[in-house]
Amino acid sequence: MSRADDWVEAEFFRSALTREAGATSDLLSWLRRKNEEIAAQVEEIPLTELRKWRIDPHRGDITHESGRFFAIEGIRVETDWGKVPRWEQPIINQPEIGYLGILAKRLHGVMHFLMQAKIEPGNLNKVQLSPTLQATKSNYTQVHKGTRPRYLEYFNGEKPGRVLLDQLQSEQGARFLRKRNRNIIVEVSADEDVPISDDFRWMTLGQIKDLMRHDNVVNMDTRSVISGIPFGSHSTELLKYLSALSSGDQVNTHLMNSFLNGELHLNDFPGILSWLTELKCRYELQVKRIPLRSVSNWVNTGERIQHEHHRYFSVVGVRVSIRNREVVTWDQPMIKPAQEGLMAFIVKRINGIHHFLVQAKLESGNFDILELAPTVQCLTGNYRTGQNEYSVPFLGEVLQAPAERIWYSAMQSEEGGRFFEEQNRNMIVEVGNEFPVRVPANYCWMTLNQLHTFMMFNNYLNIAARSLIAAVSF
């Protein structure tokens, strides 16, 4: 089995290595300018005053009067995973599969991706770098005959294109009930004349990854799609690159090896599958939908719905007004975090290959009990003061890592259509010999090649893990 044609993997890899001097600051200026051209007001209002949204008098569930978009409902969770055996919480129910599509095209022989400067009400920085197409299934299939999303014709088969990646991936399991998106990359021929407006720019994968080093610039949907891009399972391109590296590039050699389908991994793939099967059998997750108004330990203040101890998040109402050429306004409920979170991978060199320490993590909205998560993921827990329900393993190694061991550290936003100014610290930290190879039962060392193999199949890696993998660069 190949994950993509070798040719395609080599093209992806070349694009990841291609950067032009000044490109990042040009793109940042463009995004800043797009931000200035748009006036956006996002104002918190009481849930009871949301226009076109309805609070069910019996259940308390919040739904749109059209029955479309999404709903805020309640769930009761019972599980033997972790230290909290039972809880209730509000959750977003959005059964439709969303489409996240990126158009690709070779310019001057290098694969470029068509990215959008897109405003979303919950975004810090308001305008962030987004995929070519973000559409609901109704948009995509044009069931409701609304405004046709731009570039739809390249994704629905109307215009010819070659599918390079096509995966169903999960969103935040602690906030969404089994929500999934179709992550898709379609390449058009190099002679195809794709008309683009000033909201769109072609860029290389290397440029996107560079932008990810800045806080809250690349949106979650983009990070999700590009995380699935595989490199060099048998790519001669990559091997050539490897052999050309000077000895000063040792770190890169170990990283490149992690992308290869080699024999030097710590755990073979059937062994990793057995590890995950065992855990999925060991733990149970029962999720029952309950009326939002009956969710224990949560209070509806009339203004908003919040945890009785102001923990986790609250459900707030917002009134959005965006003025570009015309003015668009709407109201909607959003999820507002109680504080920021941390998601971090610990990486260690084992057998000359960088291995990522992966956690099998249960979240209430997971499609299949457990998903592969970063080493540390405390989405909205109070990690700074340690005032959590339970201590978070490996937190110290991440927070106290010396600067030279930190591969990556940036604040990244959750999806700005549902989350109100939610940002989390994303980190990748390398540990040394002092860090043991032997890890607790819920953790497993994997190479990037192994993680990419899981990504081809649905619902294995959670969004936090994917967001971090998207940031890995050369």
Next chain:
Amino acid sequence: MSRADDWVEAEFFRSALTREAGATSDLLSWLRRKNEEIAAQVEEIPLTELRKWRIDPHRGDITHESGRFFAIEGIRVETDWGKVPRWEQPIINQPEIGYLGILAKRLHGVMHFLMQAKIEPGNLNKVQLSPTLQATKSNYTQVHKGTRPRYLEYFNGEKPGRVLLDQLQSEQGARFLRKRNRNIIVEVSADEDVPISDDFRWMTLGQIKDLMRHDNVVNMDTRSVISGIPFGSHSTELLKYLSALSSGDQVNTHLMNSFLNGELHLNDFPGILSWLTELKCRYELQVKRIPLRSVSNWVNTGERIQHEHHRYFSVVGVRVSIRNREVVTWDQPMIKPAQEGLMAFIVKRINGIHHFLVQAKLESGNFDILELAPTVQCLTGNYRTGQNEYSVPFLGEVLQAPAERIWYSAMQSEEGGRFFEEQNRNMIVEVGNEFPVRVPANYCWMTLNQLHTFMMFNNYLNIAARSLIAAVSF
């Protein structure tokens, strides 16, 4: 990524090729003798008379008074797949993951599997060939401290062993609500002294596959586990076997090529994944649990629950009495089919490789909307007279296949613990040049190698497809 060590795949392959003269008839005599030693009475009784089972006065659901085992409930299904947009039906709800384990050991250098002659009340032939271990999660984890299942110590880590295969796989999606089993093969060292009673026999994979050519001898659980056994993704063993084949063995060459990870397949793997992602996005499946007594178009006669036109299946009560050394009796509800069904793969040689025509099929209890199914699967439809809700594609090609094109045809039982004398015709039929390569959108040609890759991940192939793949022999 490798699906198993090359070494293991070669061992599996050698075991599949190993048969001894007379072995099949010896094993059949043994099973016949075990059958004669046991006196089993299975008598249909009214549901209202089931001892230790309870019919909920409000919902009508049938549950065991302990709250354990399984329940018969109702569901309402809404979908845009197929021609029936909405229906209601009874369904088995058994949320626990079952364990299906086979112990393996090398005897005289060849991998053997420890199989059990096991009686189950619903079985035609009563005693069928079963895995070493069939256990519920409670049995397995010994939560209820019941009788300890034999050989448990090899599967729960108490005794050392090497896990060769470990997969979560689905059961009948039209009868079970998201039921899954852990399919596991554990190899013990060749010097391990495993005590066996007369109910157990060591046999090669070739011998098990030979027994599958007989009607209702190898039970569904065995077929499920051995279907996951991969052969020769890069196996030098298999290549050696291939090159030794004489020209008279052409069919085998094309079949062997289908097991290899080659370049000659019609569809590459990323393309197949995209085909499936597209279909999972296109179709919706909404399943709502409803009280059994409110299920439309089904009647509770007091004796049994049946479809108003006597279609599909009925829920009946049975009283079981099994006398071996002692007498064991119990009552339980079972699913009794209205008539037999057909599950068949069409195989065609494309590029010198046998390709299987796979259907993406929606069934009400599916974990993830669609699973990969045989070309033809009409579980309990009236396929003989064509009196179905809809015509079944490719039915003619299967039913009118000339004898020399039929690779495999046998009646096989569904799981005898839940299904009352349910048997379905299992067939693999090869088609020739006249059969088009181009197929309808819900169908896709795949090699056995590609099917085995899907099998490593959960819930891709349905039990009907796996049952047929288990029958493929050399």
